[in-house]
Amino acid sequence: MISASNLKVGYEDKVIIENLNLEINKGEVVSIIGPNGCGKSTLLKSLSRMIKPLSGEVFLEGKRIKDLKGKLIAQKVCLLSQHNNAPMDLTVEELVYFGRIPHKKWFETKTNNDKEIVDWAIENTGLSKYKNTPIGALSGGERQRAYIAQALCQKPDILLLDEPTTYLDISYQLELMELVREINEKFKITIVMVLHELNQASKYSDRLIIMKDGQIISDGRPNDVVNKDVIKKVYKIECDIDNDPQSNKPRIHPIKTIKAQRLVS
Numbered sequence: 001m002i003s004a005s006n007l008k009v010g011y012e013d014k015v016i017i018e019n020l021n022l023e024i025n026k027g028e029v030v031s032i033i034g035p036n037g038c039g040k041s042t043l044l045k046s047l048s049r050m051i052k053p054l055s056g057e058v059f060l061e062g063k064r065i066k067d068l069k070g071k072l073i074a075q076k077v078c079l080l081s082q083h084n085n086a087p088m089d090l091t092v093e094e095l096v097y098f099g100r101i102p103h104k105k106w107f108e109t110k111t112n113n114d115k116e117i118v119d120w121a122i123e124n125t126g127l128s129k130y131k132n133t134p135i136g137a138l139s140g141g142e143r144q145r146a147y148i149a150q151a152l153c154q155k156p157d158i159l160l161l162d163e164p165t166t167y168l169d170i171s172y173q174l175e176l177m178e179l180v181r182e183i184n185e186k187f188k189i190t191i192v193m194v195l196h197e198l199n200q201a202s203k204y205s206d207r208l209i210i211m212k213d214g215q216i217i218s219d220g221r222p223n224d225v226v227n228k229d230v231i232k233k234v235y236k237i238e239c240d241i242d243n244d245p246q247s248n249k250p251r252i253h254p255i256k257t258i259k260a261q262r263l264v265s
């Protein structure tokens with residue numbers, strides 16, 4: 001449904017991603033993992049057309065994304081970035097309503113249908129009691145849910161989430177991961193997210209894309225791609241891996257950095 005062919009992306013004269021090929025299928029939950037600076041966010045931005053590639057193409061439902069109208073892309077693809085900076089005095093309801101904008105004509109006012117969709121999104125993210133609360137008065141986890149509600153309200157086919165659990169405590173992290181799975185299962189929204197927490201990526205994703213230095217090193221089901229060698233190659237750490245009995249997916253136990261080993265030997 002969204003794919004990249006021979007993608008080359010960079011900033012000014014710095015090439016970040018090169019020769020990248022990727023195909024995301026409808027209904028998948030995909031996590032992109034890899035070390036800091038390897039190009040994960042750059043890839044998400046390219047998939048949403050926020051960044052224009054230096055060469056290569058991104059296709060949305062078989063059509064070149066660069067040829068599509070911005071409004072059509074906004075109806076189908078939603079990118080939730082790490083740095084959400086809506087004014088803190090907006091209420092949850094006002095913030096969520098912004099998700100309707102791609103579906104509206106210029107100067108078209110809020111309809112009953114919009115109100116129903118806003119309420120539906122707020123309810124499905126468990127925020128009903130905060131509907132009239134300014135987002136500045138929410139906890140980090142609640143605010144993150146409000147942004148997810150805004151994305152739901154947009155009714156996208158594909159939701160791109162850039163480090164959605166950053167700054168959240170473990171309880172909110174799990175809550176958010178469970179919400180992501182629920183959204184995927186209930187509303188058939190395809191999810192592509194960047195995660196740093198490897199065990200959450202393994203547990204909650206159908207597929208992992210492992211990146212290093214702007215390249216995809218491995219791509220497949222967690223059980224097929226997670227192994228000690230790939231973790232060592234990508235993160236320069238030693239680890240143990242066992243099976244999480246609950247999810248039947250690989251669980252990674254970091255031991256030490258390779259650099260630390262060199263220092264003592």
Ligand SMILES: Nc1ncnc2c1ncn2[C@@H]1O[C@H](COP(=O)(O)OP(=O)(O)OP(=O)(O)O)[C@@H](O)[C@H]1O
Pocket residue numbers: 011014016034035036037038039040041042043
């Ligand atoms: N707007 C920009 N202008 C110039 N360089 C940039 C810009 N945005 C990102 N970069 C550089 O591109 C490289 C990849 O950044 P990107 O944010 O895609 O990595 P990432 O894998 O998402 O990293 P992290 O895990 O730290 O969030 C980094 O070296 C970064 O400094």
